[in-house]
Amino acid sequence: MAKSEGKQSTPARNTTKSGRRALWLAVGAAVMWLLVGSWAGPLAGSLSDVQENDNATFLPSSAESTIVSEEQEFFATNSAIPILAVITHPDRSPLTAADQGAITEFLAEVPKLSLADGSRVGEYLESEQLFPLPSEDGKALLVNISVNSDRGAERIEDGEFAFAEITNTIRDYAVSFDTLQINVTGPGGFLADLIKVFGAIDGALLLATAVVVAIILIFVYRSPVLWLIPLISAGFALAVASGIVYVLADNGVLVLNGQSQGILTVLVFGAGTDYSLLLVSRYREELHKYSIHTDAIGAAIKGVRAPIIASSATTSIGLMCLLLSELNSNKSTGPVSAVGVIAAMLIMLTFLPALLTFPSFTLPILAFLVPAVVGFLLGLVTDAPLAPFAMVGGIAALTTVIMWIVFGVIRVYSESGGPFSRERFPAGRWAFWPKVPRLGEPDNKLTGVWSKLSGLVGRKPRVTWVSTALVLLVFAGFSTTLNANGVATSESFTNGEEIDSVIGQKVLVDHFPGGLGSETIVTANQGSSDQVLSKIAATPGVADTVPYVNPSTGDPTTVDGRVLFSVTLQSPSDSAQAEAVIGNLRTSFESIPDAQARVGGPTAVAFDINEANLRDRNVIIPTVLIVILIILIILLRAFNAPIILVGTVLLSYFATLGACAIAFNYIFDFPGADPSFPLFAFVFLVALGVDYNIFLLTRVREEALLLGTRQGILKGLTVTGRVITSAGIVLAATFLVLAVLPLVSLRQIGFAVALGVLIDAFIVRTTLVPALAYDIGKKVWWPSSLSKKDVFN
Incomplete structure (x- = not known):
């Protein structure tokens, strides 16, 4: 694109035909996205309504625990969600006859409790007759409140799952007993607490992410x-992505859980802000060269379009590799995240340039939008009346409009060069005030700290990349100490001392076998039942085994030649010890193949999920590497550079795992990490980390065509340094916001991605890659023409 001519050092008024066309295109893009946003906004607000957080729904139909769950349906009309109430004295003294009245009242009143829609708890139970089971030490009673799984999954009037509402209603009633401590735990209790935590994603996470991004952008741009x-x-972009995901989840195309929704929020804000930083930086650079701002925005879009599209494609395709997972939860995270990245890319290449291109009347538009957006966010996190805020926002918006009108009139009649003249607030440049980029002014990016750093890389490239690689290798060595063998459900909350289900589980384990109320299920052929019972009894960790009996006759039930046993484990059902028992049972049953014995239940579900995670690591990680390598080869039209980039990102990944192992073990004192942690960390770090190398190398290649490879590397590092490190800070900060949720898994993912992104942005992209490429020279572009000789256009 030819640069616009003009003798003035200030931008000319946009009156060209291409300029008017660009303005109309900007208006069209803005209107189109506003229409899309008006459709997506209401759906985005209901996204948590289509979440599924039950572990059993994550497994494929071929999983052994899934097959057992299907077999259970033939033995009983309905399966149940067990909600366990553990009754003790606050001081753990033995229960006495004096407590009988309160206990009897509790058992009788629970089925009569009213829910939000006016229905009774008893309408959702398998039986309204509740029976307490005393502990051997006489200090506790266990009450199994079995909720019909079909009725429990219904949504009641306030949109809450029935079983979660039942759990919370029982807890509210339990605190009325002064002399007893009643904790509600079990699978139903834990699931209700998880739903409560993930419900906060709509508000707290969104608001925290927006505030963090706003603070960083204010610091980066230093503009009001x-x-x-x-x-x-x-x-x-988040509203559009959330609307699309809602439609897909509501129609059963994908499974949305709380984790993937949380990642969607931070990913869209992080990736979207990264893309905006790249575009705005390039636009500022082009405004020093073009007198007409629409020409400058066109040149900026042309300059960043390829790396942004390549970046979003790399990230999206890398995330879509999660479709190869055996777990529905992992499968959903891939498409959900990919939708978010693509929406961010489209918005930042169309809607953002439109806002930058608009004249200064965008200011009053923003004055109306900002109160509306803030009001929407407040509406998600508080029930307080918003009328006062709306009044203040309306007054502020009206004041801004009046000031804009006055300002516009003064501007029209202001003398050239005056304080309100077009030269001080030119079209397409006003948003940068007070540091408005002028035509012909030197770009300070070429003389700042990044210029000095690139000079250091150019003087001592080998020392720079070797020393950097050695430091990363030291941290990578600690990656072998990462404990990713799983975390018990009771340990998955960072504030477990405040979670009733966690407290209740600890009380239950103190007085009963840990697996009581969450029994393991074994099915087998009837002819081999004695052998199966013998194997179960001989397996360490089993507390008790009973056959499923006909409720009417009391005789063991046989269905199509199959029998079912309920096995109580000694260890808590969500513990690593209990999962080990599941593995031992399945191994022991291999010696009686005619029995076709299968093991299911909550503990087996967790065991199968962990096994699937191990399988996914071995399949998905190599696939992501191959896919990203192919994309980089196509983008850079070379083999050596892509191999170098993938190698450095891998080194960064293992260094991040090593640093995480140190932090998790010695700083945060986490009990361990979920088996899916290394996989998620890899997918996000590699897919997002390679972005910065794409931003750098595409600019380096552009400059290499003009200056030669080595000088192109230094120029590319200089002009992209600030924007890429700023983008790294934004992306790291947005993922670190996951720490606002009291879940170990999300805090670990947030910390790992944040740390890995900072390593990529500040170390790998700043020193390792440019120094290594500079040391190699033009051969880095092999086998393209740039590898044979420096070509100057």
């Missing part, structure tokens, strides 16, 4: 207006 434009664009 410019930070709002990328932030509003990112919010729009």
